[in-house]
Amino acid sequence: MKIEVSCKNGSSKKAKGDLLEGLAKKLLLAQNYDVIEEIRTVGAELDLLCKHKVNGKEIYVECKAQKDPVSAPVLRQLWGTVDFEDYSEGWLITTSELTKDAKGFVESWKTKPKEKSSRLSFYTPELIIDSLKSASIIRTPPTDSAKKFAGSSDALGDWTLLLSEFGVYWCVYTLKGGAPFGVLVYSASTGEHIKDKETINNLSLLDSTLADYDLEIGIKSEQSISTNLSKKLPPVVEVQIGESWDDYRPARPKDFVGRDVTQKDILNFLSSAKTNSGTRIFAITGNSGLGKSSLIAKLRDRARNKHYRKKYFVYAVDIRGAREPSYIPASLIEALREAQKNGFGNTSDLSLTDPSSPLNSESISAYLDSLREKEQVVCLIFDQFEELYSKPELFGIFKAAKDLMLDVASSKSNIVLGFAWKTDSTTQQDHPAYHLWHELSDHRKEFRLGVFESGEISNSLTKFEKEIDQKISAEIRHQISQVSQGFPWLLKKLCINLYEGIVKGENTDSLFVDLDIKRLFEADLDVLTQQELVCLRLIAQKAPADWSEIIETSGTTVLNSLVHKRLVIKSGDRLNVYWDIFKDYLLSGNVPVVPYNYIPSSDVSSLLNICTKLLIDKYVTSGEIGQKTALNEKTIWNIGADLVMLGLAERDGTSFKVSSKLGNNDEETILKSLRNVMSKHALKILLFKNHAGKTINHDTILENLKQCTPKAKFGDKTWNTYCNRLTNYLIYTGFLLQAGRNIVVQDTGTVILDREGLARRGKQRGKVFSISVSPFSVLMEMENISSSGAKIEDVQRNALSVLKRFELVTVNQGLVTLNMDSIEKSGGNKEAIWAAAKNESSFLSCIDLMTESPDLDTREIAEKISDEFELNWSKGSKVRNGGILKQWSSWVKEGIELTIVPTPPGRPNKSLQQDI
Secondary structure, X not given: OEEEEOOEOOOOHHHHHHHHHHHHHHHHHHOOEEEEEEEEEEOOEEEEEEEEOXXXXXXXXXXEOOOOOEOHHHHHHHHHHHHHHOOOEEEEEXXXXXXXXXXXXXXXXXXXXXXXXXXXXXXXXHHHHHHHHHOOOOOOOOHHHHHHHHOOHHXXXXXXXXXXXXXXXXXXXXXXXXXXXXXXXXXXXXXXXXXXXXXXXXXHOEOOOHHHOEHHHHHOOHHHHHHXXXXXXXXXXXXXXXXXXXXXXXXXXXXXXXXXXXXXXXXHHHHHOOOOOOOOEEEEEEOOOOOHHHXXXXXXXXXXXXXXXXXXXXXXXXXXXXXXXXHHXXXXXXXXXXXXXXXXXXXXXXXXXXXXXXXXXXXXXXHHHHHHHHOOEEEEEEEOHHHHHOXXXXXXXXXXXXXXXXXXXXXXXXXXXEEXXXXXXXXXXXXXXXXXXXXXXXXXXXXEOOOOOHHHHHHHHHHHHHHHOOOOOHHHHHHHHHHHOOOHHHHHXXXXXXXXXXXXOOOOOOOOOOOOHHHHHHHHHHOOOHHHHHHHHHHHHHOOEEHHHHHHHHOHHHHHHHHHOOOEEEEOOEEEEOOHHHHHHHHHOOOOOOOEOOOOOOOHHHHHHHHOOOOOOOOEEHHHXXXXXXXXXXXXXHHHHHHHHOOOEEEEOOEEEEOOOOOOOOHHHHHHHHHHXXXXXXXXXXXXXXXXXXXXXXXXXXXXHHHHOOOOOOOHHHHHHHHHHHHHHHHHOOOEEEEOOEEEEOOOOOOOOOHHHHHHHHHHOOOOOOOOOOHHHHHXXXXXXXXXXXXXXHOOHHHHHHHHHOOOEEEEOOEEEEOHHHHHHHOOHHHHHHHHHOOOHHHHHHHHHHHHOOOOOHHHHHHHHHHHOOOOOOOOOHHHHHHHHHHHHHHHHHHHHHHEOOOOOOOOOOOEOOOO
């Protein structure tokens, strides 16, 4: 028997403390004591000073209402307080049991001299209940009445004395197939069966394990009772595996590749459960699509091989099949019974009588002892555990899993509990389960999955070749390896995409491995009817969705079609989309960003040179290309490989043509397609994450490149070559600007077409933004340039120099045209000017000085900046110097006005906005 102190959800800790005090006073009153002082109250813990009504003896009482067993240090501390304060006695009143070390302390304490041992008393739940019964405060649990109702004693679990603000009750679990299902409620003082629905509803509001089960079972009709108390377990869904290598469900064990170290570590962890006193809980974590479910299926299979089949038994459960808290104890019972069938432990009947302390059930405790004797370990793993964070109605299932975890962690027996969940879940972090689960991290060992190593990618592709009974070219292997970036889900998706192309009769040498994940997902949707698409989105929205509900809204034919196409997975009577990544795409239209790490072997100028020589509708041989470019065939092959990898060309043997998705092969089209690819490059993403808007040098770019490819091993010369090459790619595609020897991390919004002027502008663009024109004049010149452009002689020279520096115009053959992509990206002409100006370090220094020293005039500010950046204002005539300072002042003044935040009257107007 146990005692549970429960309040309504959302109640304060003091409310639980008040209930505990009521229990303590009843117990003390039964022993003829009164509480004379509350020494300390912390949540559900009380320290009381009590006095005997007859002999006046004062005792110190420590009360604890908790689920976790009380440990030996608590008992030692109790004795320390009693001895130091010279109290006559010390009592511990606890609603939880004692740990093994605490029980050892009690037994040892009893052997001490009577004058010492009699000074401590330990009231565990059983002793508290006996004392309350002896004082006629409560009655003995009405076992006969409950047995009559349930049909037999086998259909009853453990009794719990429930203390609540609604009263004190005896509660007993009803069992269904050996696992808790419902709860019968009786008055603790009269033994009367509670059938009042209002009382039952009140109890269902409690933050209690009991409230997670069917409390109305005792007030339902006889027909309903016989159905509810049937011997059938709640259906438990094991982790499924695919039927073939191209099935989107977890990989078949024979198709599984890699994770050798993780497999070994987990198997060693199972072995340690037989010998040490460490944790029995582990977690397999990682982002979506890294193969957590496939790894679990592989571990389950390995546990069945000749070497491990008598040592470890692994039972893997899909948590998405859960509908009610009883799913957790039912999973435990199923796991142990399946283990029994496979020769693990004893063969006696198993019954879980208390879900809040499942391993304390008599038959289960005996079974765990038999596992220890045979040196065997049973492992239960819950997969897709993050699903319990997704919906508030699943929180009861989460609490049941938490109770089981704490029980396994404290039992130190030969049972191991595993969990798998994705770490990139979109679950709201204010969900109570989210924080509670992460607070329990000290109880478990974590095995975190990362992306595949190069060897694992290679082995996966070799398995793929065996499955399709066809070799794929070294170039295609390289292409898939680079594009997948080691993500198992994307690697599988690309292989399936390639296989579908082969089935259609396409030549593998000419196949293009699409870099666009969104297009891959769109291809899945293109083959669906409108009804199927609506049904699929509905399942994604409600996942895990009820089979019967989807059948009612979409029909059996539509749903079965989606299951047949492997876009929907059925777990028991629950439905889900085949991958969480695909589900997120259906709901939001967003796809994960997979950083692209490819390093071209050729420079961007050579790439453009070759690509513009290719034809759109016909393959050109490398020999023909060589005649046009005066390059040898080997060089053309290398450049051609880059073109294919970057999605700019298609290949047929040693012949190439422009990629069909380009539609043209002019430089602007090529560079814009290249810009789309480079936008996903890991180096570009990292540079903008760490240095957006800043001026950096070669060494900084090199450092970021090495972070993108931490496992790459190159010599210094090679690293520098790759760094320079990728820097040029990012400059040509408009993600970086050259400023002398430095680089500005700024997205111009479009590609750079003026190849001849690119190097010149890089040299001309100095570190200091020094101008001889006002921002108003620059804006006016922009407004005067029409959509078709303007002749260079019609644009004011100084304004043009600023516009070229900011990459807001392109000058080609005497024609000045606006960079509309960059302007529209900023939101207009004026916004584009100031968006570019904010990346000028000298300009920002001016604003800082003006803000810090508002009494300085703009001329003084400009002079201070000239010193900081070593500007020589003395060059030229006084008239020229005056003009420069005048225009410089106008930029500073307008910049300051744009960045000052309006403040209430009487307060200094000095704070800056983050953006200009």
